[in-house]
Amino acid sequence: MKDKNDVWQGTLALMVMKTLDMMGPQHGYGIARRIEQISEDLLSVNHGTLYPVLLKLEQEGSIASDWGISENNRKARFYHLTEEGRRELRTEQLHWETTTSIMARFLSAPGGNQ
Amino acid sequence: MNRKALRRFWSRLNGLLPSRRRDQDLADELESHIELLTEDNIRGGMSPADARRAALLKLGGLESVKESYRDQRGLPAVESLFQDLRYAFRGMRRRPGFTITAVTCLALGIGATTALFSVLNAVLIRRLPVAQPEQLVQLRFQGDAKLPKTVRRSTSGFNRSSFPHYMLQELQDGDSGISELFAFVPLNFDRHGVTVNIDGTPSTAGGEMVSANYFRGLGVAPVIGRAIAEEDLKPGSPNVAVLSYGYWTRQFGRDRSIIGHRISLNGQPFVIIGVAPQEFFGVNAALPPDFWVPLRDVPGLAPWGNSSPKAGAMFSDRAWWWCMLMGRLKPGVTAQRAQLQLDTRFRQLLAAAAPADFKPEILPHVELTDAGKGLDNLRNRLSQPLKLLLAATGLVLLIACANVATLLLARATARQRETSVRLALGAMRGRLIRQYVTESVLLALVGGGLGVLVAYWGSHGLVLLDQDTRGLSLDVQPDGTVLGFCLGLSLLTGILFGLAPAFRATRTNVSTRIQEGVTMHISRLSLGSALVAGQVALSVLLLFGAGLFLRTLGNLESQDLGFRRENLLVFALNPPRTAYTGDRRVEFYHRALEAIQPLPGVESATSSGLALLSGWTNNSDASTDSAAQPTSGKASNTVSWNTVGPNFFHTMGMNLIQGRDLDWTDIRLARKVAVVNAALARQMFPNRNPVGHRFSMSEEYNPSEAIEIIGVVGDAKYASLRGKAEPTAYISYTAIPESVSKMHYEVRTAADPAAVLTAIRTAMRGIDPAVPLVDPKTQTEMLREGLGEERLFAVLCTVFGSLAMILVAVGLYGTLAYTVTRRTNEIGIRMALGAPRTHVLWMVLRESLLLIGAGALVGLPAALMASRLVENQVYGVKPGDPVTLAAALSVLLLVGATASFLPARRAAQIDPQVALRNE
Structure with a gap:
């Protein structure tokens, strides 16, 4: 029963994990900024949707969080990837790459109506 | 993946617990997000105010983020259930009157049904422990x-x-x-078959002979000592016995040092080797043994209480x-x-x-x-009555449900504005129905919880009402099955009576209901009226049943027995066969009777092989000496017979029609003589005087010569209270002394029989201190005990019927009171236009009578049909008895009229001015 939202959530989750993998511990704002930067602002993340995703990942044990001090000296929650999250990321990444490559091949195949 | 889902579910369950800290954490986290974003925006050149506004926009609404975050944290479905429950609880607290009425109705309905079910469970469903x-x-x-x-x-x-x-x-x-x-x-057909001597004190008990592998085969281990084993059946090994837990408790006060103790059974020495577990009652719930002994030939202790000298041959034959x-x-x-x-x-x-x-x-x-489940005698006997009674409690429960539904309906109508507002504000109808049903299920669960208590007391009371179940180790303690039944019943009733009002309440046209004030009530009560009429119909069934069973009980109790039951004491003596056989036994019976006769307070005394109204009879084929055989064309004549002592008919107060009573000379000389009843005289000697004629019985108890008839007595009840008197011969016991396994004594006393009992005990100790009085009781007690099932039905149906009446009265009162409130306006107008108060009174009463009439119309044929089911239970009254039916209807009408009089009077007392101003 996946609806649009779930797909988006899944994709966003993968982005969050990849971000944390590359950058190490980050707070929510940092993750949101990073995703916008990487996608070169093609993807405008509604920052609010990030937090339920973070919570879900944490509930699943892929990420964990600690309270720390942000660059502007404020209390902030820092998320990092767990060992399990790293494994999860590798699987998901592979899965995603396979899917996209299949989709790419499928879509670039010569169409009958050309 | 699965593990992931599981872990998420677990943390979401945790997330259900309310936590201020978690909420605070989220607020902090979001706040720091906003500040970071704001600072970035300022760096990008915005004014501080714009920067923060932009940050909030980017986040997409603080509250909606929190909302979706919370949904992710907990389980929304569960949370809304909690919400509904909290709301329902608040609602129940706010209306204590309604809540108490509804919960009481349900507790009684569910409790009665559960009580019956737990007895049914113990008898019909539960397996052996x-x-x-x-x-x-x-x-x-x-x-x-x-x-x-x-x-x-x-x-x-x-x-x-x-x-x-x-x-x-x-x-x-x-x-x-x-x-x-x-x-x-x-070792016996009843619970008094064996004389047990414990430390010099004789008493009676019932036991079973079992093979060496009985306990092993059943998988039952004794709580103390050991079970019967192979070595106990070897020739020459000592006699051993395992006691039941109940007998151990009653006779030995759970003394653990009892192992190795010596007792005697029918005069034979036995050693106690073990005690069975508390819950174990053998395999026949109808005849739970007090002890078990090895299955082998023991003098004086024969299977099935067989008293013939040939009993020892049972093992080899x-x-x-x-x-x-x-x-x-x-x-x-x-x-x-x-x-x-x-x-x-x-x-x-x-x-x-x-x-x-x-x-x-x-x-x-x-x-x-x-x-x-053990042997099925008890199940066979009780299954039909229990199912009938369970059906009756089901009716009570249905009435209770209808009642609460009526109350809920009235409440839902009162809440219609609230419902309309909620619907207008966008609440989903399904969500509202769920909320309503949650409330009714909660009511039902509270009712069910109290119902368990009602059931707990009720089921114990039920067991005590029936003599056959009272003596048993029938465990009616609510077990998993019963509690499950009760829970299921509560949920079911909650949904049953909650659904209709829920649908009714939420089926509403939003705009009209909010605008409208008080005035509309066109179709509103059709469902409520139907419910009340339905209750009336169901209670017709119950009242009619109660009437039938009360009359049955009354008929059985007050009928002419053919003998005088007052001041008659009955007990038995069963001297051990090891010491008393043949002439010695007969001599013992004589001496006992002679000792009782002169005691102060004794008017006369006699003896018989079987006690009257004990449920036991002897039956044999008989033929007469007369050349003119019966004209009825029957090939054989089955007669009931009893062996009796001197002055039997005088002592019992039976009506001697012809000839004479048996006297001591007949007994002493062992004359082959008998007195027959009128039914036998009619059947075997039509239109002739049977006195002086002889008859013979089938070979089993055939005395050496035919038995001479010396008198005729009026018909009297023999084994049971039901049915008409069978052809019966009362034979002098010395004519066939072997047929007597134990001798019953009937003592007619001048005053209270209980007072004479002590004197009789002393006198009997004088003859042989080792022979106990078996089961002494008055004839009236015996009669009452024999009516256990009838009393059970009469009492329960009356209780259920009264319960139904109370429920109907409440339902009727509630409905009418509600109608009157709603029609205050109309009544005010009528009165203002000149309607007299009696007219208003009659208007309301008429509505109540219409409801009762409609209910009775449905209930009447149903009651007549259902009464066929109890054809075998009733006595002296036809299942479709019109008098009983009329009585049931009158009670109903009376209760209904009383319940509706209060609201009717209130309607008649309405002040038109106040009523009209009210609008």
Whole structure:
């Protein structure tokens, strides 16, 4: 029963994990900024949707969080990837790459109506 | 993946717990997000105010983020359930009157049903408290053909379940699907068959003889001591006994040092070797033994209380069928397969004993029946009454449901504005229905919880009402099955009575309901009226049933018995056969009677082989000497007979029509004489005086010469209160002394029989201190005990009927009071226009009478139809008795009119001015 939202959530989750993998511990704002930067602002993340995703990942044990001090000296929650999250990321990444490559091949195949 | 989902579910369950800290954490986190974003925005050149506004926009609404975050954190469905529950609780607290009424109705309905069900569960559903009861099977046989005398000459015990003793060994030896085949035989037909002497004090008890593997086969281990084992059956080994937990408690106060203690059973020494577990009552709930002894020939202690001198031959006689057999199926073996194997072996054994010229097809077949619940006598006897009573409680529960539905309906109507507002604000109808049903289910659960208490007391009371269940170790303690039943019932009723009002309440046109004030009430009560009429219909059923059973009980209690029941004391003496046989036994019976006669307070005394109204009779075929055989054309005449002592008819107050009473001379000289009743005289000696004629009985109890009739008495009840008197012969007991297993004494006293009992005990101790008085009670007590089932029905149906009446009264009152409130306006107008108060009074009463009438119209044919079901239970009254029906309807009408008078009076007292201003 996946609806649009779930797909988006899944994709966003993968982005969050990849971000944390590359950058190490980050707070929510940092993750949101990073995703916008990487996608070169093609993807405008509604920052609010990030937090339920973070919570879900944490509930699943892929990420964990600690309270720390942000660059502007404020209390902030820092998320990092767990060992399990790293494994999860590798699987998901592979899965995603396979899917996209299949989709790419499928879509670039010569169409009958050309 | 699965693990992931599980972990998420777990943390979401945790997330259900309310936590201020978690909320605070989220607020902090979001706040720091906003500040970081704001600072970035300022760096990008925005004004501080714009920067923060932009940050909030980017986040997409602080509250909606929190909302979706919370949804992710917990389980929304569960949370909304909690919300509904909280709301429902608040609603219940706000309306204590409504809540108490509804919960009480439900507690009574659910409680009564559960109480009945827990008795039904104990009798019909629960399995024996033994290891793997589902593997147990009882051996029975099918086939009625008369067998050659070398195969079966005598039978003792219950129909089709007695086998010759040698079968125990022979059937087990064959390679069968049975892992243990064990035998058990009661030493008595009632609970007083054996005289037990404990430290010099005699008393009576009931016991069973069991094979060495009985306890092993059932998988029952004693709580102290050991079970009966193979060595206890070896010749020369001492007699041993295992006590039941109940008997151990009653007689020995749970003294653990009892092991090794000596007692005597019918004069034989026995050593106590163990005590059975508390919950274990043997395999026959109708006759739970007080002790178990090894199955072997012990003088004076014969299976089935057999008192004949030939009883010792039961063990070796291959043509005497008396042993009950039970087996445990080997794991994986079906009953069908085991039955096939046993049947083959069984028929081989029988064929071997039969003469050469017999037809093998007449031999019976072995049949294995499920014995996981024990023997089925009690189940057979109680299953029909219990099911009927359960149906009756079901009716009470239905009435209670209808009642609460009516209340809820009225409440829903009162809440219609609230509902409309919620619907207008966008609440989903489904969500509202769920909320309503949550409320009703909560009510039902609270009612059900209290119902368990009602059931707990009720079921114990129920067991006490019936004499057959009172003596049993019938465990009616609510178990998992009962509690599950109660829970299921509560949920079901909650949904049942909640759904209709919920649908009704939410089916509303939003705009009109909010605008509208008070005035509309067109179709509103059709459902409520139907519910009230339905309650009336159901209570017609219950009241009619109560009427029938009350009349049955009254008829049975007050009917002419044919003898005087007042001031009559009955008890029995059963001297041990080891010390008293033949002439010595008869002499003992004489001396006992002679000792009672002169005691102060005794008017007269007599004796009989069987007590009257005890449920027992003797029946035999009889023929007369007269050349003119009965004209009725019957091939044989079955007569009931009893053996009686001197002055029997005088003492019992029976009406002597012709001839004379038996006297001491008849008894002392052992004359072959008898007095017959009028029914026998009519049947065997039509239009003739039977006095002076002789008759003979079938061979079993055939005295050496035919019995002479010396008198005729009026018909009297013999075994039971029901049915008309059978042709009966009262034979002098010395004519056939062997037929008496124990002698009953009937003592007519001048005043209270209980006062004479002590004197009789002392007198009997003077004759033999080792012989106890068996089961002394007055004839009235005996009569009352014999009416246990009738009383059970009468009492319960009256209770249920009254309960129904109260519920109907409440329902009627509620409905009418509600109508009056709603119609205040209309009534005000009517009165303002000149309607007299009596008219208004009548208007409301008419509505109530219409409801009752409609209900009665439906209930009447239903009651007449249902009464057919109890045709066998009623006595002296036709199932469709119009007088009883009229009485039931009058009670209903009376209660209904009383309940509706209050609201009607209130309507009549409405002040038109106030009513109209109210608008």
